[in-house]
Amino acid sequence: MLCRFCSCSTDNYKAPPDAPNWPRWRCKECSSIGYRSIPKESELSEIYQKAWNDSKTSRKGNFASGSTDDKISDSLIKLALKYAIEKSNFLDYGAGKGNLTKRFIHNGIKNVSAVEPFGPNPNLQNINWYKSIDLVPDEQNFNLIFMIEVIEHLTDPVEQLKKILNKLNHDGWLFITTPNTRGINAILNGEKWKESNNPTHINLFSYSGLSALLRKSGFKEIIRVRGTVNYKNSFLSSKFLSLTQLLQIDGGLRVLAR
Ligand SMILES: [Zn+2]
Helix, strand or coil: CECCCCCCEEEEECCCCCCCCCCEEEECCCCCEEECCCCCHHHHHHHHHHHHHHHHHCCCCHHHHCCCCHHHHHHHHHHHHCCCCCCEEEEEECCCCCHHHHHHHHCCCEEEEEECCCCCCCCCCCEEEECCHHHCCCCCCEEEEEEECCHHHCCCHHHHHHHHHHCEEEEEEEEEEEEECCCHHHHHHHHHCHHHHCCCCCEEECHHHHHHHHHHCCCCCEEECCCCCCCCCCHHHHHHHHHHHHCCCCCEEEEEEC
């Protein structure tokens, strides 16, 4: 099996404990991780449903209810704003319940949109809500599109990224965050890494793997974002996190592309 992103050869990699029949590969070259065969939507929704039920009774399934808190959102917006031409026409792709879009409004962004295929429209004030990127009006383009911890969940990332590229303004940027297969947690934990044990993570990337995927999808310019994001409140752990972020070995990749 060849790497889906950089086409180099791969090794076998452990299946997630909650989906033992879904064997994975890991690229020898770019360290990306994927499934040997992409699970069907019906199989995936079973996994999401099980996780959702588990999360009500224990912490076990809490990968199903991920959301972005205000402090992380504000940090990400601050980072991305350095690259925005105008504080308007932002899209959150994979918006969940709309937490990040609410922070866009709070940070003074004009004309905010969200794409979220699951769940009902939360009817948030001043936010254009779409079930799919195909439903965004043709004349609407964006200065910044955010994909925060979303790309690892997509079964068809190339197809979605092509559509996203098509909705960017000439000088607009796509901002992606996703777990890092070359981050310190991945290195220290090996096949026990929490992110690869999460069965809803279809693909996991290193910076070079994510760059290969973006180029394949038509993106020409790719930047690894420096600067730090506040994930934790505790002083010591946030200092440690800042250091690993500066060394670019922290758990998360942050990339801009157009
Ligand atoms: Zn690869």
